[in-house]
Amino acid sequence: MIAIVDYGVGNLFSLTSSVQSLGAEVCVTSRAGDLRAASHILLPGVGAFADAMAKLTATGLVPVLKEQAQRKPLLGICLGMQLLFAQSYEYGAHAGLGLIPGDVCPLADDLRDPALKVPHIGWNALDIAPGRETDPLFRYVHSGEYVYYVHSYYAKHCAASTLATSDYSIPVTGAVRNGFVYGTQFHPEKSGDTGLRLLKAFLEL
Amino acid sequence: MITKRIIPCLDVKDGRVVKGVNFAGLQDMADPVEMARYYNAAGADELVFYDITASVEGRALFTDILRRVASEIFIPLTVGGGIRTLEDFDRVLKCGADKVSVNSGAIANPAIIPAAAQRYGDQCVVLSADIKRVDGKFMLFAKGGRENTGIDALDWLEQGVRNGAGELVVNSIDTDGVKGGFDLELLDAVAKRCAVPIIASGGAGKPEDFLTLFRGYPAVDAGLAASIFHTKQVGIRDLKRYLRQNGVEMRL
Numbered sequence: 001m002i003a004i005v006d007y008g009v010g011n012l013f014s015l016t017s018s019v020q021s022l023g024a025e026v027c028v029t030s031r032a033g034d035l036r037a038a039s040h041i042l043l044p045g046v047g048a049f050a051d052a053m054a055k056l057t058a059t060g061l062v063p064v065l066k067e068q069a070q071r072k073p074l075l076g077i078c079l080g081m082q083l084l085f086a087q088s089y090e091y092g093a094h095a096g097l098g099l100i101p102g103d104v105c106p107l108a109d110d111l112r113d114p115a116l117k118v119p120h121i122g123w124n125a126l127d128i129a130p131g132r133e134t135d136p137l138f139r140y141v142h143s144g145e146y147v148y149y150v151h152s153y154y155a156k157h158c159a160a161s162t163l164a165t166s167d168y169s170i171p172v173t174g175a176v177r178n179g180f181v182y183g184t185q186f187h188p189e190k191s192g193d194t195g196l197r198l199l200k201a202f203l204e205l
Numbered sequence: 206m207i208t209k210r211i212i213p214c215l216d217v218k219d220g221r222v223v224k225g226v227n228f229a230g231l232q233d234m235a236d237p238v239e240m241a242r243y244y245n246a247a248g249a250d251e252l253v254f255y256d257i258t259a260s261v262e263g264r265a266l267f268t269d270i271l272r273r274v275a276s277e278i279f280i281p282l283t284v285g286g287g288i289r290t291l292e293d294f295d296r297v298l299k300c301g302a303d304k305v306s307v308n309s310g311a312i313a314n315p316a317i318i319p320a321a322a323q324r325y326g327d328q329c330v331v332l333s334a335d336i337k338r339v340d341g342k343f344m345l346f347a348k349g350g351r352e353n354t355g356i357d358a359l360d361w362l363e364q365g366v367r368n369g370a371g372e373l374v375v376n377s378i379d380t381d382g383v384k385g386g387f388d389l390e391l392l393d394a395v396a397k398r399c400a401v402p403i404i405a406s407g408g409a410g411k412p413e414d415f416l417t418l419f420r421g422y423p424a425v426d427a428g429l430a431a432s433i434f435h436t437k438q439v440g441i442r443d444l445k446r447y448l449r450q451n452g453v454e455m456r457l
Contacts, residue, residue, distance in 0.1 A: 013301040017276040047326050115423070116207075119328050119371065121402050122426065123208045123250055123456045146208065146456035148281060150303075150328045167206050190303065192245065192280050 002203065003038035004028045005065070005080075007056045010046035015077070018189040022200050032064040040203055041068060045079030049088040049104065049153070052079055053096060062097065069099050069181050073205040078151060081176065081183030090153050100178040102158030107151070113169035119152040124166035124186075126174055126194075132163045136205055137175065137182060140197035147174065147186035147194060154185060180205075208454045209419050210250035210427035211445055212404065213434040215240060217286075218257045220266045222435065235435070241274040244434070247441040249280065250456060253306070253374075253429060256286030257349075268300045275301020283331055289313065294321050298329070306331040306374060311365065312347050312354055322369025327401075332370035334358060336391060337378035343391055350378045363398045373399060374429065376406040384410025384433065387418045396424035404429050412439060412447045419453045 002019055004012055006028045019026045019042070027034050035041055043065070045052050056062060068074065076084045085096045088104035096104070108118045128135075128143040149166065155173040165171035166186075176183045182202060188195035215222045215237055222237050241252055254274070256267040264287065275282055284297040285306030294305050305325075311317055311332060322330045335346040336358040343358040362373055375395050377388030387408045396403055405418055406429040415428050433439045442457075449455040 011298050011301070011303070013272075013299065014275055014279060014303070017301070018279050021277065021279075046328075117400060117402055117426075120207065121328060121372065122210055124206065149207075189279055190281050195279060 001025045001027050001034075001038050002040050002042060003034050004042045004044065005035070005056075005061065006030045007052075007059045007061065009052045009055055009079070010044055012044060015042065015044050015189040018196060018199060019203070022196065022203060024203055030059045030061065032061060035061065035064050035068050038072070040072060040205070041065070041074045043074060043076040043080035043083065045077070045083060047079060049079065049082060049090040049096070050092070050094045053083060053094055056083065065097060066099065070179070072180060073202060074099075074181050075202050076181075076183040077189070078185060078187055081185055082153060082155065084176070084181060084183050085155055085158070088153065099181045100155075100158060100161050100176055100183065102155050102161065102176075104153050105156050107154050107168070107172070110156075111169050116169055119150055120168050120172065121150050123148055123191075124168065124172075124174075126164045126166060126186075127171070128164045129162055135163055135177065137163060137177065137198065137201050139201040139204070141194055141201070145194045147184075147188070147191040147198075149174075149186045151185055155183075206454050208250070208456045209448070210404075211248075211415070211441055211455075212251045212253055212427050212429040213240075213244050213249050213441065214253040214255065214406070214429050214431045216255045216257050216431065217267055217270065219263050220270060223257070237270045238273050240435070241278050244441065245278045245280060248445055248457065249441050250427070251281040251283065252278070253283045253285065255306075256284070258286075268296060271297060271300040271302065285331070285333055289317065291317070291320055291324060294325060294329075298325065304329055304331050304372065306333045308333040308335065309347050312345070312356070315364075315368070318365055318368040318370055322371070327369050327371035330370050331372045331374060332362065332365040333374035333376065334362060335376050335378055343394065346378060350381075359394055359398055362395055366399045366401050370401065372402045372404065374404045374406050377408060380408030381406075382432070383408055386410065386414040387428070389418065389422060392418070392422055392425050396422060402426040406430070409433055409439075412444050415444060415448060416451050416453065419448065420451075
């Protein structure tokens with residue numbers, strides 16, 4: 001059973017449907033017992049970092065997520081990926097789950113091409129980091145395939161955990177991994193067939 | 206790099222896809238769920254669904270269709286038509302929409318834009334505007350393009366972005382349905398004043414129209430069309446191949 005963490009942030013319809021379309025049993029939940037019983041955990045999220053972290057904390061699931069992240073595959077998606085990091089600088093400094101070393105910073109401060117827009121919205125090609133092509137997350141996905149992004153902040157200072165980036169005048173962190181903990185800044189549940197293949201590989205971990 | 210996007214637009218009335226020419230003379234085209242499948246397989250980058258039904262039954266039928274599409278098509282879905290309140294946002298987001306497009310609802314109540322942006326994030330709020338030249342000025346039209354609001358369209362869009370609209374659909378009434386190309390003059394004027402992604406709508410008749418748009422106006426992010434895709438006059442995959450061969454970044 002796949003647990004999708006429900007902490008009142010964002011729309012879980014597409015994520016639930018995409019996992020179901022792969023034939024997996026899904027449980028959308030805010031209960032610790034479900035996270036412990038699950039084979040895999042998906043941590044979604046849209047919106048602002050501080051608000052999402054406060055809501056996640058309010059569910060009481062933070063210690064459970066930290067404990068389960070040592071035991072089974074966890075995938076944070078979009079803001080859910082950002083929450084995995086040590087801290088974010090979205091409207092002030094806020095602590096995250098600290099499961100992956102690194103910081104979440106405003107994209108606008110770092111872009112080299114001033115004509116590029118923020119948020120970074122749309123389809124961008126995935127550049128898998130050298131040596132990471134064999135990561136099981138990419139079992140069915142190759143460098144150069146397109147994935148769908150919607151975000152204004154991005155993870156940096158996380159080279160050791162970076163699996164893939166996408167070029168937006170700078171390499172934008174696209175996928176990360178630290179042990180069992182995975183994250184994608186893009187939305188696999190909105191990235192068409194490529195996204196489904198990436199989710200399938202994650203569910204096979 | 207990020208790609209330009211090709212977006213088919215499905216106007217849904219009483220459970221069927223329809224598309225007008227210059228907003229009049231609606232013609233039945235096909236089943237929305239089937240069309241969504243077809244477009245997903247053909248490589249569409251996103252789908253826009255407009256609910257152009259007025260009745261309560263039509264609205265329920267629409268959300269049912271949306272739910273069916275969103276449970277099997279995993280690309281971004283934008284939904285518009287009859288969006289007036291935060292409850293309307295909620296209703297379509299729960300059925301699987303990723304972005305919600307407001308048009309007349311924002312004209313009637315501009316406060317819907319900041320309220321929705323605050324609740325769902327800027328990226329969720331798409332401001333769609335029907336624009337027509339009147340005495341040499343771009344004016345904002347309401348009621349499906351039938352009524353001049355007397356509002357300057359460029360001021361309106363700029364204000365909408367300031368209030369939290371994360372994306373703009375710029376629909377030119379002057380070029381809509383004419384198939385003579387996008388309204389480049391209007392799009393250029395909008396791009397000079399608004400820094401959010403811009404979706405060009407109205408006027409595409411052939412692949413060259415998209416190439417002219419993306420080559421000449423790099424600030425435009427996406428091209429939207431309906432009938433030329435529905436009738437297969439222009440195939441999505443052929444169009445995207447053609448654009449990529451001509452140097453436009455495309456997802457294939």
